[in-house]
Amino acid sequence: MGQTINAIVATETADGVRGELQQLDTTELPENDVLVDVAYSTVNYKDALAVSGKGKICRSLPMVCGIDLAGTVTESSAPAFAPGDQVLVNGWGLSEKHWGGYAQQQRLQPDWLVRVPGSLSLEQCMAIGTAGYTAMLCVHAIQDHGIGADAGPVVVTGATGGVGSIAVMLLSRLGYEVSAVSGKADAADFLTQLGAAEVLPRDELDRKARPLESERWAAAVDSVGSQTLATLLAQTAYGGCVAACGLAGGIDLPGTVMPFILRGVTLAGIDSVMAPADKRQRAWDALAELIDKDKLREVYTVEPLARVPELAGELLAGRVKGRIVIDVNA
Ligand SMILES: NC(=O)c1ccc[n+]([C@@H]2O[C@H](COP(=O)([O-])OP(=O)(O)OC[C@H]3O[C@@H](n4cnc5c(N)ncnc54)[C@H](OP(=O)(O)O)[C@@H]3O)[C@@H](O)[C@H]2O)c1
Numbered sequence: 001m002g003q004t005i006n007a008i009v010a011t012e013t014a015d016g017v018r019g020e021l022q023q024l025d026t027t028e029l030p031e032n033d034v035l036v037d038v039a040y041s042t043v044n045y046k047d048a049l050a051v052s053g054k055g056k057i058c059r060s061l062p063m064v065c066g067i068d069l070a071g072t073v074t075e076s077s078a079p080a081f082a083p084g085d086q087v088l089v090n091g092w093g094l095s096e097k098h099w100g101g102y103a104q105q106q107r108l109q110p111d112w113l114v115r116v117p118g119s120l121s122l123e124q125c126m127a128i129g130t131a132g133y134t135a136m137l138c139v140h141a142i143q144d145h146g147i148g149a150d151a152g153p154v155v156v157t158g159a160t161g162g163v164g165s166i167a168v169m170l171l172s173r174l175g176y177e178v179s180a181v182s183g184k185a186d187a188a189d190f191l192t193q194l195g196a197a198e199v200l201p202r203d204e205l206d207r208k209a210r211p212l213e214s215e216r217w218a219a220a221v222d223s224v225g226s227q228t229l230a231t232l233l234a235q236t237a238y239g240g241c242v243a244a245c246g247l248a249g250g251i252d253l254p255g256t257v258m259p260f261i262l263r264g265v266t267l268a269g270i271d272s273v274m275a276p277a278d279k280r281q282r283a284w285d286a287l288a289e290l291i292d293k294d295k296l297r298e299v300y301t302v303e304p305l306a307r308v309p310e311l312a313g314e315l316l317a318g319r320v321k322g323r324i325v326i327d328v329n330a
Contacts, residue, residue: 069101131162
């Protein structure tokens with residue numbers, strides 16, 4: 001017998017797949033090379049889909065959910081890591097193919113681990129989480145396209161969400177003029193404090209677009225997809241770049257090729273799950289440098305592990321503003 005630990009485990013129930021609080025024995029953990037004492041995880045959109053069973057995220061059951069985690073190495077047979085190292089993981093199939101972060105301990109492959117940048121705490125890493133790291137990948141796509149802060153306004157959709165709120169913070173910190181798009185009527189103060197220069201209602205973009213509309217944006221970070229993404233493309237200025245990372249509004253893309261062939265607009269696909277290690281380290285190093293820790297503290301709450309199922313429902317109902325950090329030991 002090992003030690004008993006708490007975890008949110010997805011299993012098949014009478015109501016379909018559900019993630020619920022359970023006790024596991026540490027001998028049940030997978031046979032990976034690095035044992036981590038998990039401190040924090042988060043609730044992302046994908047976690048909410050997995051735990052509620054509303055999306056087919058877990059490819060095998062039982063599955064410890066949680067697509068990311070931050071903690072301290074306690075055992076390692078991999079030379080790259082030693083007890084005491086602070087590490088984080090985003091993606092790599094956690095909660096899909098591999099047991100994830102909603103557990104007090106987890107065994108992980110060394111290739112999945114990123115060293116926590118020295119200036120960030122474990123709590124701050126998960127406040128940033130996969131959402132913030134994805135936001136940074138989007139910002140890097142825009143910068144790598146050569147679009148600097150003087151190029152014109154950059155728009156962020158789903159702006160009060162995890163990806164959106166951190167994208168607003170990062171872009172404004174880098175000097176971009178940020179337009180934030182939100183469906184929440186009371187979002188203006190929150191988004192302005194994060195650095196948005198203007199806040200637009202969701203329905204301004206979430207409508208049928210003409211093939212080309214007035215050139216409005218130098219670049220965009222889109223976590224919504226569907227009609228919103230099609231409208232963004234139609235409004236992006238000549239040579240602009242739209243970083244598309246999400247599907248909160250749907251998976252379709254009901255647009256035309258006109259923005260690509262007449263304005264040279266680039267649609268940059270962003271994937272955080274299988275992103276190579278060098279991209280991840282670059283993103284986390286940039287996050288450590290750019291994140292305003294006082295502003296970050298304003299955009300997250302810390303919740304206990306047992307509340308994950310309830311929080312997943314709230315997130316899917318669109319009632320969550322900002323980020324949720326899960327203290328797996330609370
Ligand atoms: N590509 C990747 O690797 C990657 C990584 C992380 C996340 N994602 C995806 O990115 C998206 C955002 O993730 P997240 O963690 O930021 O989720 P989140 O916290 O739930 O934020 C999504 C935001 O989108 C807006 N929204 C919700 N439903 C909408 C609808 N029907 N139509 C238009 N807007 C809607 C809401 O913002 P407002 O109320 O402010 O409009 C919501 O806060 C998700 O689709 C997620 O799966 C992808």
